[in-house]
Amino acid sequence: MARRRKYPPITLGKDALYHAWVVVGAKPNGRPDQRHVKRKTIEEVEERVDELLDQKKAGAVVKxxxxxxxxxxxxxxxxxxxxxxxDPTTVTGYRTYMRNYVYPVAGKVRIDRLTPEHIDRIYLAMQDAGRAQATIVQTHRILSRALEVAYRRGMTPRNAAKVIEDAPKAKRREMQALTEAEALAVLTAAERIRNSARWSVGLAIGLRQGEALGLRWSYVDLDAGTMDVFWQLHRRPFEHGCGSPATCGRKRAGNCPQRKQRLRTGEQPIAGGLILKAPKGSGKATIPIPSELVAELRRHREVQELEKVMAEGAYATHDLVFADVDGSPIDPARDWAEWKSLCKAAGVPDLPLHGGRHTAASLMIAQGVPIEVVQEVLRHSAIQVTRGYVHVASDSAKAATDRMGATLLRRPSTP
Structure with missing residues (x-):
């Protein structure tokens, strides 16, 4: 097929290679942006010229x-x-996804030559290796975002991750929550351990783990019955300050003599790699405390004050509501293990720790609390998140309406 006149001429050079010069636009100084193409065959030159002209037409010429x-x-x-x-911990997780799943399959491919087929092979390899759908979806999200930035910067003619067919999608997760009776069983089991109020806070008002462990007395007003959820306790891994494990001979970054910990603006280090940071998303808020929980927190503070006296000045001054015997922060891993132990002791389903937050949401909805109020208490970023708990509450709602029926509709027995 005859080519149009604007198609550049292809010539054979003295180096035995075929050459073509393609004008793809203008440089910032106004001069033509001309690309030199040289290949061993005319077909290879034509293929590259076509690629550049397509990029020019689409307005996406690669630098x-x-x-x-x-x-x-x-x-x-x-x-x-x-x-x-x-968050630096999030970035560390992203890097793990890329190193484990993307680099082995397509890491060496030039970004401007990446195709949807390369992306397909990454996800197919993950699927064949038995990786969970959630893992594949997360890998896709990270990769797609990175390629979108590269596309906008003119490093690649397209975002190959966005044009693949049937891109990985997250399946809707079923919310797992305890019933009212099961939640009461957990709280009963917690009465036999220290910091039992920690679990009351989690189940009654749905604080996240980090928010509960990072709660400080200076942010709790028991007289007003409110608490400011402004901080959460979080573990931030150390990094090698020396550059790499090979330099200091220590595999774990926490053992590096020059170890460092990345902190973002406003974050506060506490101890042992634990930091205080702002809550997730739009979670920073002041929320009311039920009167029963106020009374329980007062009792909890009395016990803590006694522990301070017994420590004789060795009590850590972190002001934490829920702390170890010496006032030091509770390790999130130990807190997680305690939740598992409580579920077992109470004879309830072995739910993830976040199930306590789901329980608070579903019980509030079951008791007729308006969904907008539930969203405010739990600090969900969008009402759609809160609506995800409505179907979970069905069993609890049935129990609640049965109680209402027994209370209001009971008829006196006939003599």
Whole structure:
């Protein structure tokens, strides 16, 4: 088929290679942006020229110069772009996803030559290896975001992760929650351990684990019956300050003599890698405390004051509502193990720790609390998140309406 006149001429050079020069636009100084193409065959030159002309037509011409590999770009993206907007622990997790699943399959592919087929092979390899759908979805989200940034910066003609058919999608997770009777059983079991009020806070008002463990007395007003959920306790892994494990000879970064811990603006280190940071999303808020929980927290504080006296000045001054005997913060891993132990002791389903928050939501909905109020108490970013608990509450709602029926509709027996 005859080509149009604007198609550049292809010539055979003295180097035995075929050459073509393609104008793809204008440089910032107004001069033509001309790309030099040289290949061993005319067909290879034509293929590259067609690619450049397609990019020109689409207004997505890749910057001049040799393109970086997918692995090189992802490492740059994680170290710069992602680190500005994400928690350092989150970035560490993202890097693990990329190193485990993306680099082995397509890490060496130049980013400007990445195709949807490369992306398909990544997800197919994960599927064949038995990885969970949630893991594949998370990998897709990280990869798609990184490639979108590369596309906007002119490093690649398209975001290959966005044009694949049947992109991985997250399945709707079924919310797991305890019934009212099961929640009471857990609280009864908790009465036999220290910091039992920690579980009352979790089940009654739905505080996240980090929010409960990071709660401080200076943010709790028992007289007014309110608490400011402004902080959460979080473990932040240390990094090698020396550069790499090979330099100091210590595999674990926490054992590195020059170890460092990345802190973002406003974060406060406490001890042993634990920090205080702002709550997730839009979770920073002041919430009311039920009068029964106020009374329980008063009793809890009395016990804590006695522990301070017994410590004789050795009590840590972190002001934590829920702390170890010496006032030091409770390790999230130990808190998680305690939840599992309580579920077993109470004879209730072995739910994830976040199930306590789900329980608070479903019980409030079952008792007729308006969904907008439930959203406010739990600090959900969107009402759609709160609506996800409505179907969970069905069993509890049935029990609640049965009690209402027994109370209001009971008829006196006939003599």
């Amino acid at each position: 001049a110069g040799r393109g970086v590999s997918l692995q090189e770009w992802l490492e740059t993206y994680l170290e710069t772009v992602a680190s500005r907007r994400c």
